[in-house]
Amino acid sequence: MSEDSTYGDGTEGFFGFVVGLYAAAVAVPAVTIAFELAATPSPGTLFFVLLGSTVLVAYVVGLFGRRESLAVRLGGTRSVWAALVPPLGYLVALFVSEVVRGEAPPGAVAGVAFAGALAGLVAGLGLIVASHNRYVKARLADAPVDVAFSARAPKRDRTRIKWTVVALFVGGVLCFVGEILLHFDPLRWLFQLLVPMAAGLYGGTTEREIRISSAGLIAGSPAHKQLRPWSEFESYDVADDAVVVRRAGWSPWGLRDVRRDASDVEDPEAVADALGRFLPRHE
Incomplete structure (x- = not known):
């Protein structure tokens, strides 16, 4: 029996929610920052861009990420830890911006990037934990x-x-x-x-x-x-x-x-x- 056969082709809403939340935490800050730099720095507009893109990304990605077999496969590979890299990228970008440019980025940009990094790290850890737990459950079904x-x-x-x-x-x-x-x-x-x-x-x-x-x-x-x-x-x-x-x-x-x-x-x-x-x- 394969490592993920215990779950077959079923779906799990909670894991899909975690995957969607992680995708939104990683992608939405970049979208919001790009919109601010290219269009308008209006806080009201940016709020609706942030909210709308979060709901859209989380829903769409969550639909594809709720497969139980995906959770098991992710939990069985070390590459799942790479989920922490994109959120850390926001922190590195802020750090490099201050050191290289000698000045902090605009307040709204820094705020969105920092919030995105924290949200991405929390969601990334949730993704890692959920996939590890599902992998363990699948393997122990055949090996008590x-x-x-x-x-x-x-x-x-x-x-x-x-x-x-x-x-x-x-x-x-x-x-x-x-x-x-x-x-x-x-x-x-x-x-x-x-x-x-x-x-x-x-x-x-x-x-x-x-x-x-x-x-x-x-x-x-x-x-x-x-x-x-x-x-x-x-x-x-x-x-x-x-x-x-x-x-x-x-x-x-x-x-x-x-x-x-x-x-x-x-x-x-x-x-x-x-x-x-x-x-x-x-x-």
Whole structure:
């Protein structure tokens, strides 16, 4: 059975809504900015252009994007992460405009571009999460879960990441203060980049659900699950302090590995037996 055969040719309205919303968040700001530069900067006119194009793009693209098989195929490929590139492009364009041109773009242009970037990132993350979840559901229909547990990152990892988060947050605050004192706008963008990075790193230390199946290793939370096939891993180890599933290939400082606190696992031996059916134990 193929990876997306569980869903066949059916449709799912919610996924279509997410796809349409993402397409609108990416395309509508560009349309609005082009209309403003070519026609009129009137706020009233721009509002109706923004609203009308959002409804039109979201509806049309959503009709084509609601196929369940599309959701499964997207969730099974890494290219789905490219959904974050266009929204980030708006932020990069604003940053380059201020640094290269030495001045900020017109207020309405900057506002639309920044709002589009935020909306696109939120919608893009929603698209990624929804497709990953549907892919996991499709694969587990043919390969039920053998063992499941929930655990935090190991204590050593939590300590290291805590200090990294503190450093990033302090750096972000310094950039914010520097922007105020030096009137150097690019420092504001660094602040807006470093603080979310710190939050994202901290989130990686919190409790995660791990499921072991013949289809692969599923990791995530009730809201977002990701499945990695066993071919992406090379070995495992279950020690007193950590359950580690090592990724194949380059994994600097083990950052790509799945590492969970063994003290949070109720039955480490059952986890070791399940992992041993698919991977060799690390020597």
